[in-house]
Every structure is written in C-alpha cells, then in structure tokens.
Amino acid sequence: MFKRSLHLFKLWGIPVQVHISWLVILVLMTWSFATGFYSESYPGIFSTTQLWIMAFFASLFLFLSILLHEFSHSLVAKKNGLPIGKITLFMFGGVAHMENEVEDPVVELKMASAGPAMTLVLAGLFFLLSLLFRSIRALSVLFESLVYINIVIFLFNMVPGFPLDGGRILRAIIWYRKKNIVRATDIASRIGKYFALFLIGLGLFSLIFYGNFIGGIWLMIIGTFLRQAAIRSYGAILYHQVMKRLDISDLVRKNVVTVGLTMDLQTLMDEYFEKYHSYFFPVVSDGRMLGIVTIGDVKKIDPEKRPELEVKDVINTNLTDYVIGLSSSPARVFHLINARKYESYPVVNNQGSLLGVITRSDFEEAIRVMMTLSN
Numbered sequence: 001m002f003k004r005s006l007h008l009f010k011l012w013g014i015p016v017q018v019h020i021s022w023l024v025i026l027v028l029m030t031w032s033f034a035t036g037f038y039s040e041s042y043p044g045i046f047s048t049t050q051l052w053i054m055a056f057f058a059s060l061f062l063f064l065s066i067l068l069h070e071f072s073h074s075l076v077a078k079k080n081g082l083p084i085g086k087i088t089l090f091m092f093g094g095v096a097h098m099e100n101e102v103e104d105p106v107v108e109l110k111m112a113s114a115g116p117a118m119t120l121v122l123a124g125l126f127f128l129l130s131l132l133f134r135s136i137r138a139l140s141v142l143f144e145s146l147v148y149i150n151i152v153i154f155l156f157n158m159v160p161g162f163p164l165d166g167g168r169i170l171r172a173i174i175w176y177r178k179k180n181i182v183r184a185t186d187i188a189s190r191i192g193k194y195f196a197l198f199l200i201g202l203g204l205f206s207l208i209f210y211g212n213f214i215g216g217i218w219l220m221i222i223g224t225f226l227r228q229a230a231i232r233s234y235g236a237i238l239y240h241q242v243m244k245r246l247d248i249s250d251l252v253r254k255n256v257v258t259v260g261l262t263m264d265l266q267t268l269m270d271e272y273f274e275k276y277h278s279y280f281f282p283v284v285s286d287g288r289m290l291g292i293v294t295i296g297d298v299k300k301i302d303p304e305k306r307p308e309l310e311v312k313d314v315i316n317t318n319l320t321d322y323v324i325g326l327s328s329s330p331a332r333v334f335h336l337i338n339a340r341k342y343e344s345y346p347v348v349n350n351q352g353s354l355l356g357v358i359t360r361s362d363f364e365e366a367i368r369v370m371m372t373l374s375n
C-alpha cells in the first residue's frame with residue numbers, strides 16, 4: 001500500500017512524490033466539495049459548473065497547503081542537518097519522511113512545530129485573500145473554505161498523539177524533561193493509538209446512526225492508518241535505540257569453518273556441507289575474506305562435473321550483499337539481516353580479515369532481549 005508513489009518534482013533538493021491514493025482522494029475531494037459542502041452551504045448561489053470549478057480549486061489548494069506544511073517540516077530538518085528522504089503525499093495528508101534519527105528533543109520540537117505553524121500562516125493568508133476578493137463571490141467563498149480547511153488540518157495535526165505533529169511535540173517535551181526517548185515515545189504513541197481508536201469509533205458511529213457512509217468510512221480509514229503508524233513508529237524507535245546499544249562484536253561466533261579457493265566441489269559437498277550442515281562457507285585465502293560458497297550454487301552444478309570444478313568457479317564475491325564490517329552502522333546490519341537472505345553473515349575487520357559469523361537467530365534473539373529490557 002505504501003509503495004505506489006509517483007515522482008512529481010524536486011524542490012530545494014527534496015523530492016516530492018504523490019501516492020496513487022492521493023489521486024483518488026483528489027477526485028473524491030472535488031466531488032464531495034462540489035456535491036456536498038459548497039452546494040449545501042450556498043444553495044442556489046452558484047451554477048453546477050461554478051461549483052465544480054470551485055471544488056477542483058479547493059482540492060488543489062488543499063493539496064498545496066499540505067505540501068507546504070510538509071515542506072516546512074523538511075526544511076527545518078534540513079537546516080538541522082537531518083537527512084530528509086522525500087515527501088510523499090497521500091490520504092489525508094502528507095508524510096515527510098522524518099522518522100530518521102533525531103537525536104535531540106529540541107530539534108524534534110522545532111521540526112514538529114514547523115508544519116502546524118505553516119498551516120496557521122496559510123489559514124491567515126487565505127483569510128486575507130477572501131477579504132481581498134470580497135466582491136467576487138466564488139473566489140471569496142473558495143478562500144474562506146480554505147481557511148476552514150487549514151484550521152481543520154491544524155487541529156487534526158495538533159492532537160497530541162504520536163506520530164501526529166502534536167504527538168511529536170508532546171514527545172519532544174517529555175523526552176526533554178525525562179531524558180528518555182523510549183518512555184516519551186511510548187506515552188505519545190499510546191495517546192496516538194487511543195485517538196486512532198476514537199476516530200474509528202466515531203466513523204462507525206456516524207456510519208450506523210447517521211448513515212454517513214463516506215464520512216464514516218473515511219474516519220475509519222484515517223483511524224486505522226494512524227493506529228498502524230503509532231504502533232510502527234514506537235517499534236522503530238525501540239529498534240533504533242536497541243541497535244545503537246548493540247555491540248556487533250558481542251554476537252560474533254568465532255571458530256568458523258572456512259574453505260580455500262582451490263578445493264574441488266565434490267570434496268566440498270562430501271566433507272563440508274554433509275559434515276557441518278552449514279548453508280555456506282566463507283572462502284578465505286591468507287586470512288582474507290574473498291567471498292562465500294553456498295550450497296545452492298554448488299547444487300546448480302551437474303554432479304558429474306563437481307570433481308573437476310573448484311570453489312573459485314562458484315564463489316560469490318558480492319561481499320556487500322552479506323558481509324558485516326566491524327565498523328558497519330547498526331542500521332546497515334539490521335537492514336542486511338532483516339532482508340533474510342542468509343542464515344548467517346560473515347564479519348570482517350577493517351583489514352578484510354574474517355573474524356567469524358553472526359547468525360540471524362542470535363541477532364534476533366539479542367534484539368528481542370534488549371527490547372524487553374528497554375520496554
């Protein structure tokens with residue numbers, strides 16, 4: 001669901017994408033503005049064509065408002081030296097990918113406040129525009145509705161539940177005072193989860209008791225999305241904290257069986273894979289890690305040809321696919337192991353010598369234990 005995004009453009013080095021759900025939302029928005037909000041609030045004043053044009057521009061300006069909101073988050077992040085991947089617009093709002101590693105609650109506070117502040121500025125701006133175009137009814141109504149829209153965006157985002165902006169602000173404050181990011185995230189994302197449940201309940205209520213089909217479903221979708229995001233971001237923070245404290249070298253299993261380049265594949269099969277029950281063996285020459293030979297690669301070779309071929313004929317030398325360096329960042333190690341491509345991963349020192357392997361199950365167990373400890 002989160003993968004289908006279209007690249008729109010790049011502004012100040014920040015790529016802006018739109019999730020395909022947003023295109024559907026744009027149509028739905030236009031439709032509901034035209035047939036609902038505008039025609040009900042101003043009956044008989046505008047022609048159908050006028051209503052649809054107004055509705056279209058309202059949706060477009062809403063899009064722009066959200067974009068500017070997200071942009072302020074990203075710009076503040078960039079100013080504080082944080083990497084901001086991209087901005088993706090989807091569903092009710094946008095997501096500036098700011099789950100990155102904020103190390104300082106003050107930076108988090110500034111970053112989280114920037115969006116709502118921009119939304120307030122926009123509300124004021126649209127208010128001025130509505131005054132300015134008072135004599136043109138369609139325009140003043142359009143701008144006036146954008147004032148309300150931005151106020152709603154502001155209020156929604158300021159709900160103090162993580163990962164909404166209000167929740168980030170709350171988290172930053174608790175984090176600053178208690179000096180504990182895990183505790184702070186736990187509290188803020190718990191409020192986020194309750195708020196999400198409240199939205200789902202509200203949606204269900206208005207669906208059943210008021211027959212408000214679109215509005216009800218809409219609230220339930222937003223609630224569900226928010227709930228998942230709250231759970232996910234808490235998990236992400238925990239992982240991040242745990243990964244920072246995890247010392248890779250503690251997990252290295254030494255005494256690994258290795259093979260040389262010139263061993264023939266028949267011997268490898270009979271005396272290594274059969275005997276040690278390992279999926280792969282590191283290939284080492286003069287202490288240096290050259291690659292790995294996997295059981296899958298050997299199995300691909302016709303059994304009759306195995307005695308004539310050697311390890312060097314089937315060696316996998318794409319070290320970046322599986323080798324962990326002692327100086328690898330925790331994020332890389334986590335990413336590598338979580339890709340679940342191999343059962344274990346060779347670890348090398350800065351000179352490229354093999355130190356041992358880390359198995360996925362050891363790693364996962366360590367993470368689970370440390371998460372229980374930090375909880």
Ligand SMILES: [Zn+2]
Pocket residue numbers: 069070073115116157165
């Ligand atoms: Zn925001």
